[in-house]
Amino acid sequence: MLAAERRDLLLARLAADGKVVAKDVASELGVAEDSIRRDLREMAAAGLCQRVYGGALPISPAVADYATRTTVATSSKQRVAAAAAALIRPGQTVLLDGGTTALAVTAALPRDLRATVVTHSPTVAAALVGHPVVDVYVLGGRLFKHSAVTCGAAAAEAAQAVTADLFLLGVTGVHHEAGLTTGDPDEAAMKRALAARAADTYVLASTEKIGAASRFLVLPATAVTAVITDAPPAHPALRDIPVHPA
Secondary structure: OOHHHHHHHHHHHHHHHOOEEHHHHHHHHOOOHHHHHHHHHHHHHOOOOEEEOOEEEOEOHHHOOHHHHOOOOHHHHHHHHHHHHOOOOOOOEEEEOOOHHHHHHHHHOOOOOOEEEEEOOHHHHHHHHHOOOEEEEEOOOEEEOOOOEEEOHHHHHHHOOOOEEEEEEEOOEEEOOOEEEEOOHHHHHHHHHHHOOEEEEEEEOOHHHEOOEOOEEEEOHHHOOEEEEOOOOOOHHHOOOOEEEO
């Protein structure tokens, strides 16, 4: 089998099974496992998959630029956002991540909700201007334009002054083995810093993120209170992960 044919087969296997196990495919095709691993390296370099230990997972569409992500899985994001907004109780302090699903959470909040929202997203903060009894605090730092959030030492240091009831965390991939992942190491570090300041952390996970993976680990999937998603609870990528249905 030619390398191009193997790549087509690997892409088809990713689409059908949601993963590729290099050892299994090598045995099936009667080729060296190193050949499959090389194929996966080349596919990952071309942005066609995300390599993980032992094989590969689909790459998340949520790593696209911010403008593109506003058009992806919008109905799913709205359902997740509504479920997340329902978790917020009057008087609570909430850490709200950046991203398009977090922005949808602001639209789902009741207009008369009295709460405090702390965010490192200027777009989320601006969207809360129309909520008259929500106090908004913005964590400053270097603006990471891909996700329109602040990151870096200044933002992480500012987060240490916050104690929150709830953190609504955005990621680009959710998988029971690969964990909760995102595409930038500084953004991953900022998300961990925020999660450490909240009593409960819930993950905002629209359907396109389930079973996908990105390059940098934020947290193990079992390290959060639950994943809010409208994907079926029996989805294989959600195995052993606490799920809050949307």
